[in-house]
Amino acid sequence: MPHNKIYIFDTTLRDGEQVPGCKLNTKEKIELALSLEALGVDIIEAGFPISSPGDFESVNEISKIIKNATVCGLTRAVQKDIEVAAEALKYAKKPRIHTGIGASDIHIKYKFNTTREDIIDRAIRAVKLAKNFVDDVEFYAEDAGRADMRFLAQLIEKVITAGATVVNIPDTTGYCLPGQYGEIIAFLKNNVTNIDKAIISCHCHNDLGLATANSIAGVMNGARQIECTINGLGERAGNTSLEEVVMVLKQHKELGLYTNVDAKLLWPLSRQVSEVMRVPTQPNKAIVGANAFSHSSGIHQDGFLKEATTYEIIDPLEVGADLSKIVLTARSGRSALAFRLHKLGYQFNRDEIDVLYQIFLQVADSKKEVMDNDLHAMIPSELQVKEDKGAMAMHA
Ligand code: KIV
Ligand code: ZN
Secondary structure, eight states: OOOTBBEEEOOTTTTGGGGGTOOHHHHHHHHHHHHHHHOOOSEEEEEGGOHHHHHHHHHHHHHHHHSEEEEEEOOSSSSHHHHHHHHHHHTTTEEEEEEEEEEEEEEEISSSOOOOOHHHHHHHHHHHHHHHHHHEEEEEEEEEGGOOOOOOOOOOHHEEEHSEEEEEEEEETSOOHHHHHHHHHHHHHOOOOOGGGSEEOOOOOBTSSSSHHHHHHHHHHHHHHHEGGGGOOSSSTTTTTTTHHHHHHHHHHGGGOOOOOOOOGHHHHHHHHHHHTTTTTTTTTTTTSTTTTEEEEEEHHHHHOOOGGTTTTGGGGGGGOOOOOEOTTTOOHHHHHHHHHTTTOOOOOOHHHHHHHHHHHHHHHHHSSSHHHHHHHHSOHHHHHHOHHHHHHHOO
């Protein structure tokens, strides 16, 4: 296992598709799978084959078409689920069965009405059965975030002995704090005797807005796979955002961790997912939101125009975004106004900008954003001659 590589396990087509109203057909899933492969993800969780004939078909077709990434199908720790997933994955060049069962006492008591011993038994049987069909078997200990750590360690040790190659430690309910989630991973690293035979995976939900922070805490404590989705889509408040974890690892080189993702494809893929799943992305979403590289307040705009790194830690081109935007609002300052007027082809001196700035503030107070046509309209006729024809041609 390369020590510093973080495997990116994309579950947009499975956990992401669990968003109400986001159901995808096979054609849509294939298109997204191809884009995910181009992005450089290591594993594509293509669906839950036993859940419907449509999902079976999607996993089956994606298996035929994907060349480099591992294609994964989800199952419960149930014989029929595993057999159906194996059938759906039969054409995959690198198939993985993802099987598992509840690990917290809440799940064991209320969902399964059983004992810890029985959970271990069912988990071992599921992994062994999956191993008959594929070499690569990932085991998930559902609700691990709220499980008893000693029991979790016991369960994980047994499934690795049964043949699990990856052990997924989901914070299914998004309950953990980053320190707590990191502690669970560290505990498993230190207390599961055969842990070096498997990759530990983080699967964090965002119920408290901590999914990204928890996944990063996981890899800082020894996990080497992150399960995530484009735009953070997923059950309830969603999953860890792929674009966020990839950029955290790129920005924080001191962690010494890297992924294979081609960051320049993050913006186009975010838009593709939002469109096909019909879920608009919040404008302030980290990395891919429409405002992620927009500057609106005067203080920020002034600094940004002097030197972009004063207010930007990521060059928008690095993630395939449009150039940074200076948004003109009533909070904008003179330097942003002068910059924008210059872009529109006008050349004004400081005194003229002072006069125009007062007019601008009146317009800005009556609107959410001052657009280029507002700027043209607010320039008094005696100043219209200040238009710089050369610049106009340049920006036409
Ligand atoms: O959140 C979760 O626990 C899951 C498992 C099925 C991996 O999605
Ligand atoms: Zn999940």
